[in-house]
Amino acid sequence: MRGKITMQEIADSVGLSKYAVSRALAGKSGVSAHSRELILKKAAELGYRKEIPPAVTPRRRDEQAEDQRRVWTGTVLVLFPDVRSQNPESAYWGPLFEGITAALNQKGIHFATLVKPDIHSLFSLLNPEAIIGVLAVGSIASPILHECRRLGKPVVMVDHWDKGFPCDSIFSDNLAGINEIMSTMLGKGYREYQFVGKIADAYSFYERWLGFNAALMDAGLPQHQIPALLQYEYEGCDEALREAFATRPLPQVFVCANDYYASLLAKAVKKLDPSSEGIVFTGFDNSYPGVTVATVNVEEEILGIRAVDQLLWRIHHPTASYERKLIRGRLVVNE
Structure with missing residues (x-):
């Protein structure tokens, strides 16, 4: 029996990018009508079924059960810098953002996204008391990160490291x-x-x-x-x-x-x-x-999902040592 069909296989079959396939299958913009029809037809032919991996980290069974019962209140703030195509619409960062939103939606957690945030207006548009944590995607400026910490908000960096701001981070290996x-x-x-x-x-x-x-x-x-x-x-x-x-x-x-x-x-x-x-x-x-x-x-969606996992864990373990988690990619050789 043939294994699970991946988005990359569909992309290879139709000669389009994995990002285009992801957008088309999710019913999102950024893909022409012709390409969307082609992708959906090929996905049906191959028997593709989308599965979102569970947004949990390996933990004890009692912790997992507690997580499933927990009702989250408040909002997660997702920051994008919008430099060098680091925004939710890009071919790399778009799927990562989809992983973040899928994991948060799965747990019923509200989120707000700010692109190119400015330190002077960072929390003037939002109620700081409602923010339970921050996902900093890409190269967010240090002053903004420090402002988040000054207000007592846990921060997880995604695919970025700032030597002057120690915190949890999620990277591709x-x-x-x-x-x-x-x-x-x-x-x-x-x-x-x-x-x-x-x-x-x-x-x-x-x-x-x-x-x-x-x-x-x-x-x-x-x-x-x-x-x-x-x-x-x-x-x-x-x-x-x-x-x-x-x-x-x-x-x-x-x-x-x-x-x-x-x-x-x-x-x-x-x-x-x-x-x-x-x-x-x-x-x-x-x-x-x-x-x-x-x-x-690089499984960008997995990076986003694991970033949410880490942020929710950090919220309940504020004094634990910071962690840097690596997601191993798969070598692709094109002969």
Whole structure:
């Protein structure tokens, strides 16, 4: 008997992104009528049935039973920065937000979402007494986080780390993921690599960069990286690549901080050198099928669900040590 059909399988079957499939199956905007019809038809053919994993962490049975009986009052505040596409409509952050909302709805908890919050108006629009906790999704400014703590609100960061603000956090396991990618590429015999992505933009990018460096060191390969490509923004891809490789050959492999970087870089490399058929790209998050030879499938919805779990646990364990939880992704190799 065939196993459970996934959204990624539907996406691969119709040639669209997993995010588009998620929006269509949920009946949400952002997908054309034609694509929606195509996705729904293919989902029916494959026998897809959506299941939301239970939003609980492994605990004693008595704690789980108590959670099921508990009636939550108050509101969870969800913050998005709206920088570098960090908002509920993006291909990466959108599914994560859906995981958050599914988990909160499952428990009957009200929530309010603020995009690009301003510290001067953070709680002027809301009643601080009604807020029971805060989910900070992406790179929320430190002053806003400190204001939340000043008001006694527990905070869980999702896919972000702030060295000046210790708190619980939920991440994809970036080091494990990039290690699997590099092991795969090294096993295929590739020896010339360049990392691409502004590592200062996201702590996840920085961790992937650290894992990349460790893999080169373990393999005894030189780490001749071009600094400009470690500060490389999404915009201006063609010019940045042309300047970086004006006097040196292109590498065999571009290891990109995420799939979006890989998609932009693949186009820029083709423009720079139309004969560059042997150059390959790796990514992270599996959001641009057909671009990368290796990437990591990140279950963004699970990140959102687990963030809610952690926040609700923190509300009832305010003095416990802070926790950093990692969600392991799945290596995807495209031959």
